Every structure is written in structure tokens, then in C-alpha cells.
Amino acid sequence: MAHVTPVEDAAARLYRVLSHEPASLFSDFDGTLSPMAPTPDGAALAPGVRDVLRALARRIELVGIVTGRAVNDARERVGVPELLYVGNHGLEWAERGVHVDHPVGIAAADSISTALHQIGAEIGSTLGLGGLVFEDKRLSGSIHYRLSEDPVTMGLALGEITERVAIAHGLHVASGKMVYELRPTASVSKGTALREIVLQRNLRSAVFLGDDVTDVDGFRALRALREGEGLPTLAVGVLTPDTAPSVIAESDLLLDGVDDVVRTLNALDHLLAADRIRATELES
Numbered sequence: 001m002a003h004v005t006p007v008e009d010a011a012a013r014l015y016r017v018l019s020h021e022p023a024s025l026f027s028d029f030d031g032t033l034s035p036m037a038p039t040p041d042g043a044a045l046a047p048g049v050r051d052v053l054r055a056l057a058r059r060i061e062l063v064g065i066v067t068g069r070a071v072n073d074a075r076e077r078v079g080v081p082e083l084l085y086v087g088n089h090g091l092e093w094a095e096r097g098v099h100v101d102h103p104v105g106i107a108a109a110d111s112i113s114t115a116l117h118q119i120g121a122e123i124g125s126t127l128g129l130g131g132l133v134f135e136d137k138r139l140s141g142s143i144h145y146r147l148s149e150d151p152v153t154m155g156l157a158l159g160e161i162t163e164r165v166a167i168a169h170g171l172h173v174a175s176g177k178m179v180y181e182l183r184p185t186a187s188v189s190k191g192t193a194l195r196e197i198v199l200q201r202n203l204r205s206a207v208f209l210g211d212d213v214t215d216v217d218g219f220r221a222l223r224a225l226r227e228g229e230g231l232p233t234l235a236v237g238v239l240t241p242d243t244a245p246s247v248i249a250e251s252d253l254l255l256d257g258v259d260d261v262v263r264t265l266n267a268l269d270h271l272l273a274a275d276r277i278r279a280t281e282l283e284s
Helices: 008-017 047-060 071-079 103-126 151-170 192-198 213-229 244-252 257-283
Strands: 021-028 062-066 082-087 090-096 098-101 133-136 141-144 173-177 178-182 204-211 233-238 253-255
Touching: 008 021, 008 178, 008 204, 008 253, 021 192, 047 062, 047 071, 047 257, 062 192, 071 082, 071 090, 082 192, 090 133, 090 151, 098 103, 103 141, 103 151, 151 173, 151 178, 173 213, 178 233, 178 253, 192 204, 192 213, 204 213, 213 233, 213 244, 233 244, 233 257, 253 257
Parallel strands: 021 062, 021 204, 062 082, 204 233, 233 253
Antiparallel strands: 082 090, 090 098, 133 141, 141 178, 173 178
């Protein structure tokens, strides 16, 4: 059984890592800051998350959301404009009004749209489209099958079709929680985005929270920064009912669901706030 770190202990570990400044704190959205919803449109921040993110953004050099969602979607749902938003698994970034698309994503946009339509036509002619949700996120695409009548059968059939169609269009397939992702390439991921951000901005520490297989790239990137660059980093896995073994294996610590994430972030904010008060008292 996976060992869950108590909230106060987890917050203390985050605090120790982030004491190396300039620091950075990143989080996935779905399943980490938002409970998993039956459909992508149904996801919403857990109570208290927006306020604590806003508070942490005042105390930490860089706070960011790193998600498979499109940037505009994530930014609207989070509602904290001062954060950095990395969307489409690293294929687009937005910060304070500046929005950048990765060239490989732009080049593959038409192929992704065509592939999604082809996959829909093929699976529709065999198992039907009941319970499937297709997302064209411009630089990547998703097919969710959580609501299908028989997710196991649908997942197997959909995986075979998606892989075949993706190869025909020169695309890469990644899988997550009841979802297949179409991407332009495997060489751009949450991990490559995190590494680039940390190194380009000369950040001295990094924490990343995530719950799904696609977050494991980020966990590994942080470990590589720790082992190769000597930077203090921390990969925080978030347990859900269908957590993949790789998330558990690659995490430095585990939290028990979104509620524990919220409690940990609030405890971290209290520690950082106390630091600020002590510093002010010493200066006066």
C-alpha cells in the first residue's frame, strides 16, 4: 500500500525545498487542484484553491499550472492571472498577457483535427460514440472514454484505432486516466517544459504536484534537475482511486487526494507567511 505523507509533514518538506530562492511551485489541474469530473467541462477548482494560489503567488518567485488542458481553458478555470500557465503538455505557455505556441504544435494542428475526426468515424462505426468525449485543443487532442458503457472494451478498441490513426498522421499517442492523447511529438512534455522554465529563469528550487501518468514526465525532470544540477526539487504525487503505479513509484511523497493538496498548500502558505513576519521583525 502506498505511504501517504501527513499534511503537516508534507508542507514542511515543501517549505524546506522552497527556502532555496528564487523558488518555483507548479501543479497539474485535473485530479490535483480539481476533483476528477465525468467530463472535462465539469471540472472546477476545489474550494479554497484559488485563494491559496493567489497567496502563494505573492510569496514564491514563480507559481504555475502545468496541464494537458489548453491554456485559455486552464486560465479561465483557475482564475489567477498572475500565474504562469503551461498547457497542452508543454506545447503552449501564457504569462501576464503573453501567449506562446510551440512550433511543432502549430505544424501539427491540422493533422490532429483530421485524426480526431477519423478516430471518431472508425470507433463510431463499430462500438458507437456513446459516452465518448472528443477534445480538439488545437495543439493536441483528447478522447475521453470514462462515461462509456463498458470502459474496458472501449479503451482497448479505442487504443488500437487511436494508435493506428496517429501513426498514419505522424502523431504520438499518450494515455492517461480513461483518456488517449494525440500529440505532435513525444519530445515535448510537461517534463521538458518544467526543465526549460527552471533553467531559463535560473530558479534554485522546484516543486511539482500531479496525479496522472502524464505528470510522471514532470517528476522525472525534477529528479534529473536534482541529480544533474544539484537543485532542491520535490515531486508530489496525488492519490486518486485509479492512480497509476508509475505515479506512486516516481513521487518523492504522496498526498491523499485533492483535499490533502488544499490543506498542504494552506499549511505551506502559513509557514511562508510566518517567515515574512520574522523577516520584517528583524528589519525593524
